[in-house]
Amino acid sequence: MKTRPFRTLALASIGAFALACSPVRPGGSPASPVPARTGAWEDLYEDVRLDGLEDRRFDQERFWRVVRPVVEGSNRFSVEVVGQSSEGRPLRVISFGRGPTSVLLWSQMHGDESTATMALADIYSLVEEESGNRMVRSILGGLTVHTIPMLNPDGAQRFQRRNAQGIDINRDARALATPEARVLKSVRDRVEPLVGFNLHDQGVGTRVGLTDRGAAISLLSPPFDHSRAVNDVRLRAMEIMGVMIRTIEPMVGNHITRYSDTFNPRAFGDLITQWGTSTILVESGGWEGDPQKQYLRKVNFVGLMAALESIASGSYQGVGTDAYQALPANGRRIGDLLITGGTVVIPDIPSYRADLLVNYEKPLLEEEGTFADIGDLAEVEARDTLVLDGLYIHPRDRALERTEDGIQLKVGAQAYFTVSRRVDGRDPLWVFRGTPPEELRRRR
Template sequence: MRISSTLLPAVLTACCLLALSCAPPEHAAAPGPTAGGEAFREAGARAGELHDRIRHEALEERIFTHADLWGALEPVVDGATHLEREEVARSVHDRPIYTVRYGTGPATVLLWSQMHGDESTGTRALLDLLHWLAQEPDDPQAVLWAERLTIVAVPMLNPDGAERFERRNALGIDVNRDARTLATPEGRILRELQRELQPAWGFNLHDQSARIRVGREDRIAAVSLLAPPYDHDRSVNPVRLRAMKLAAVMRDAVEPHVGGHISQYDDSYNPRAFGDGMQRWGTSTVLLEAGAWRDDDEKRHLRKTYFAALVAALDAIATGRVEHADTARYRDLPFNGPLARDLWVRGGTIVLPDGHSYRADLAVNYDDPLRPAEASIVDVGDLEGMFAARDTLDADGAYLHLERDGLSEDDPAGPSLEVGNPARFTVRQARDPVSPTLWRVMNGPPERLR
């Protein structure tokens, strides 16, 4: 009887040691890294070390407000003469939306984070990036950037969503589906910034579901990348080609941090989305998504990974090395795959309070896989081979005694187990309801009882 995390790297390592077939398929199929790829990988590794040294101590957790962010970032920016903060708009609830500028170079780069209020990793990486530029302006890399780049960052584009840690803004609109209508002040300012600055490069910074797999592999995606299309045919013009090169740089830069757990985001065209719009409007744009990493529910490792991706990418733009990137390093990435289930309770016998007992697996999802407060049964029956699970509870030979108050009582003839019921059961050694207990699932992750 054990619980194992089947999709995350610790077990991946273990199964590789057992010589099972879990080598990242892109390594098997793709040509080896080019010289440029090796340089970008090294840049990503170095940026990780830089992050260890200079990251800001604030925003340790995923959930924070506009006041938390600017409480940390305002003194950093305002204390540095070479960083310039400007209020460019107000959110629906009148929170200021700021840009922060660095450098006066010919290549303009626009980065925006948290247009989805509950996707905060990019904001934290921008805090760290601006903290570094404020602290170490004489670093040769920072000096080069100041000469060659004009960086315009918009940390937390959707502060009202962030306040509630919700995706949408206060009008109920998904700002990333507002690129055509521009019904939201948050969408309008992003469009205005693009029109005014005509940035050559764009960074669209998001987080994705912690359940997304790398293709059909038994691995969760830690990072997904996309050079968004600008038409339904997914054509490649020079603007998108440059975005693909930038995505290739970022793929190599994150390899040292999350190797094998990198995928390509769905590339179907969405004319309402800003990434697709930016590409159409002439800004070479990359979408960066943080997914999940083992023992990293507050996404601290992913914050560092994100920082490494940004630093390596900005440096590749500043040095011109991005032009030498091999787009195959991006195009060979497996696409985001089907969602994993959070918990697979495998091999047990279910015992209902009225005495029915039958052999069945359970699939359970949490309300938030990174911060589970509630757990629901999402499938029952023979589930062998039907999905990948983030965790597996091996109940082979054991009995799952379901609690009556978790079941549906709609039928007066007896309780029914329904998909959607809360996951409330005790795993026991025998059918006898007072037999020794092994595990308990009470609307949350399994607790071991012996």
């Protein structure tokens, strides 16, 4: 067995990690002296959580089947079809509350980022079931909350980032070439929200700063230009995030980061800030033992409800920007699976020792792995390591490129191979299609 350079780091982080993963509410982590304040929202959650979205990969039809009985026909909601996707799926705005302050939340403009969409479903259920609750009443009386759940239903249909035109909607805020971007822009211009929530998921391999911890939730007040200056619009977003941080810290401890604030003139968060709406980017990352992001769904629910309550009551004012500014930046993004110690066997060339790095298109499901690197990868970090000392890796046909010049194993090829005890491929142990066998796996 090889000892990897990060082993000591991994060991040092186990204490904080175990605490953060505890199923009972830990009541604050060592890095967060602020006492637990998730209280009420977390207590309400289990009663209002909607069934039917346990698998984070769902299409618009399924989402609507779950949400429709809650929002349609209820006088607490208005449901409006404001346009359609390029494949003709309806784009709905679901609104609640009758207050003077307008707030807009939009989720899943990247079709494979469904965590906040699930949380929005739970928020509708809360509004319907708990309209007598003091905090909910305050929100309904102070705010008109507009939501666009699943802005990219065509992408969600395929569980892919981009829309059916092949465009990344979050790089279309300037050109407005996609119907989905035009809908978001027109709704924003119509309801002129004081605060906007841009709800996403980020890579599960993202680290907290320079540490070995995974980033569970990443927040950002997007800049409105290259200077990254802070004006009143951004100050408001930062103070509201201060409330969110304080509220979710007991749930995710020191696994909260600040997203990169490089200005992007094509991105919605940046331009909506420029248009005068205090915009908050929420990126749900990874949480150990939560492949379907059901825990992060709850964290989203709690954080968003705390934010809405503070906007309705004005309690965010004066919170200051310290909590936000103190967040560690998003750190490096590590690979998904490092395969070490094996010998690669390809027809027609001599076999050779090489480590292999695999990144998954669907990392939480360990599906659709491709080779990201091949060679001496001793310093490369990955969430998982597969140790194949003394074993032989026989890439399967689909992992190999055949041309008239010969056969090659290439970066970008599908990670699909047989592991055997012998160089000739006899005595195979198992076939790798994505999920490594537990006994050979070393988790960070």
